[in-house]
Amino acid sequence: MRSVIISKRIISKGNNILTRKLTNIINFNKCYNLSYKNTNKFINNYNNYNLSNRIQPLSSFKDSYDAHVNERKALGVVPKPLDAKQTNELIKLLANPDKKEEEFLLDLITNRVPPGVDEAAYVKAAFLTAIAKGEATSPLINPEKATKLLGTMQGGYNIVSLIELLDHPTLGSVAADQLSKTILLFDAFHDVETKSLAGNKHAQRVIKSWADAEWFLSRPEVPKKITVTVFKVPGETNTDDLSPAPDAWSRPDIPLHALAMLKIARDGIVPDVEGSIGPLKTYDELKKKGFPLAYVGDVVGTGSSRKSATNSILWFFGDDIPNVPNKRGGGVCIGAKIAPIFYNTMEDSGALPLEMPVDKLNTGDVI
Numbered sequence: 001m002r003s004v005i006i007s008k009r010i011i012s013k014g015n016n017i018l019t020r021k022l023t024n025i026i027n028f029n030k031c032y033n034l035s036y037k038n039t040n041k042f043i044n045n046y047n048n049y050n051l052s053n054r055i056q057p058l059s060s061f062k063d064s065y066d067a068h069v070n071e072r073k074a075l076g077v078v079p080k081p082l083d084a085k086q087t088n089e090l091i092k093l094l095a096n097p098d099k100k101e102e103e104f105l106l107d108l109i110t111n112r113v114p115p116g117v118d119e120a121a122y123v124k125a126a127f128l129t130a131i132a133k134g135e136a137t138s139p140l141i142n143p144e145k146a147t148k149l150l151g152t153m154q155g156g157y158n159i160v161s162l163i164e165l166l167d168h169p170t171l172g173s174v175a176a177d178q179l180s181k182t183i184l185l186f187d188a189f190h191d192v193e194t195k196s197l198a199g200n201k202h203a204q205r206v207i208k209s210w211a212d213a214e215w216f217l218s219r220p221e222v223p224k225k226i227t228v229t230v231f232k233v234p235g236e237t238n239t240d241d242l243s244p245a246p247d248a249w250s251r252p253d254i255p256l257h258a259l260a261m262l263k264i265a266r267d268g269i270v271p272d273v274e275g276s277i278g279p280l281k282t283y284d285e286l287k288k289k290g291f292p293l294a295y296v297g298d299v300v301g302t303g304s305s306r307k308s309a310t311n312s313i314l315w316f317f318g319d320d321i322p323n324v325p326n327k328r329g330g331g332v333c334i335g336a337k338i339a340p341i342f343y344n345t346m347e348d349s350g351a352l353p354l355e356m357p358v359d360k361l362n363t364g365d366v367i
Contacts, residue, residue: 058093058097058098058101061086061089061090061093062101062104065079065086065108068080075256075259076259076277076280077253077255077256077259078255078325078326079112080253080326081112081113081114081118081120081325081326082108082112082113082114082120082325083119083120084118084119084120084122084123086120087109087113087120087123087124088123090105090108090109091109091123091124091127093105094106094109094127094138094140094141095136095137095138097138097139097140102140105140106140106141109124109127109141109149110149110152110323111322111323111325112325113325114324114325114326115152115153115154115155115156115158115323115324116153116154116155116156116157116184117156117157118156121153121156121157121158122157124153124157125150125153125156125157125158125161126157128141128146128147128149128150128158128161129146129150129161131143131146132146132147132150132161132165132168132171133165133168143170143171144171144174147162147165147171147174147175147178148174148177148178150162150165150175150178151175151177151178151179151181151182152322152323153323154182154184154324155182155183155184155185155186156184159182159184159185159188160188162175162178162179162182163175163179163188163191163192163195166179166192166195166200166202166203166206167195167200172200172201172202173202175202176202176203176205176206176209179192179206180205180206180209180210180214180215181214181215181218182215183210183215192206192207193207222352226332226352227291227366227367228291228292228293228294228332228366228367229286229287229289229291229292229293229294229364229365229366229367230293230294230296230361230362230363230364230365230366230367231282231283231286231293231294231295231296231317231363232268232296232297232358232361232362232363233262233266233268233269233295233296233297233300234266234267234268234297234298235266235267235297235298235299236297236298236299236300236302237297237299237300237301237302238301238302238303239301239302239303239304239305239306239308239309239342240303240305241261241262241264242261242262242305242308242309242310242312242313243257243260243261243305243308243309243311243312244260244261244263245305247260248305248308251305251308251311253326254311254312254315254326254327255315255326257308257311257312258278258311258312258315258316259276259277259278259280260276260277260278260312261278261312261313261316262278262279263275263276263277263278268363269282270282280316282363283316286363286364289364289366291366292317292319292331292332293316293317294317294331294332294333294334294367295313295317295331295332295333295334296333296334296335296358296361297334297335297336297358298335298336298337298358298359299335299336299337299338299339300333300335300337300338300339300342301335301338301339301341301342301343301345301346302339302342303339306339306341306342306345307345307349309342310342310345310346310349310351311327311349313331313333313346313351314328314329314330314331314349314350314351315328317331317332317333318330318331318350318351319331321350329349329350329351330350330351330352331350331351331352332351332352332353332354333346333351333352333353333354334353334354334355334356334358334361335353335354335355335358336355336356336357336358336359337355338353338355343355
């Protein structure tokens with residue numbers, strides 16, 4: 001692993017990189033009534049926290065969220081992921097959920113909080129860690145489920161907790177299962193290695209799993225045959241066609257920004273709203289054939305906004321990523337010529353870019 005091949009100086013500074021990142025937003029979390037024992041064990045102190053006086057009524061939270069959903073629906077996009085304040089309100093409601101809204105609340109904590117090092121992810125990780133360690137409770141999430149949900153958060157604020165849980169008498173095996181599927185650990189790898197060398201059988205299993213590349217080999221194989229419907233953009237598609245510079249302000253909001261993809265009319269492309277919204281109706285019509293769409297062009301991906309351009313294509317041509325809101329992977333992109341860095345960006349985002357002759361391919365073809 002790359003994190004192993006690293007200078008001693010960087011290792012000495014890097015072993016606690018996640019811990020340092022936690023301290024960066026300590027003041028933020030104080031604002032949301034989060035407490036912690038130290039930066040290695042960031043846990044909500046629910047035992048001493050009087051939730052009854054501070055919980056926002058469910059009706060107020062849900063009304064606010066439903067209003068947001070409707071606002072986004074009017075724009076033709078899905079709701080934004082929860083922010084840290086919303087996530088903090090959510091976890092309070094999960095402590096004593098309304099019976100009628102249990103499914104709604106559980107879906108939000110499972111699927112609508114961004115993973116990684118987003119501030120909302122910190123709040124979620126702290127809550128799940130507290131449940132796993134018996135310092136908080138929810139009738140909807142037991143310690144085992146909390147540990148499994150930590151495992152869906154990819155990397156970042158969940159890592160310290162999962163590594164600590166390797167020492168847990170009943171959850172160690174569950175934590176090992178989650179870490180075996182997680183590769184975004186960076187220098188936290190050494191913490192697992194240390195436990196492994198000290199004889200922790202769960203840590204040893206994680207190291208063995210990584211060495212055997214089970215995180216990769218356990219994923220579905222690329223199908224022998226993929227059937228797609230062609231959406232072809234003749235000529236050259238540069239990244240500004242896919243991620244227009246005047247709309248750069250919306251790039252972090254992938255579903256909203258993607259609306260601007262191909263918003264300018266050109267040969268074979270008819271935007272829904274010229275200069276504002278791309279050919280969404282065309283996408284919908286082509287999808288009626290029953291197959292995913294493939295983005296096809298003569299030259300694809302020239303220009304500098306490669307990641308946001310990739311995000312736009314994948315939003316309409318890719319697949320949802322489990323437990324990751326408003327981001328997609330997968331998808332097929334075919335070009336007679338694909339700009340090399342754009343090609344790599346598509347691959348890194350989970351897409352299948354293919355260079356091949358496209359002169360005989362036309363919009364609507366099923367291939």
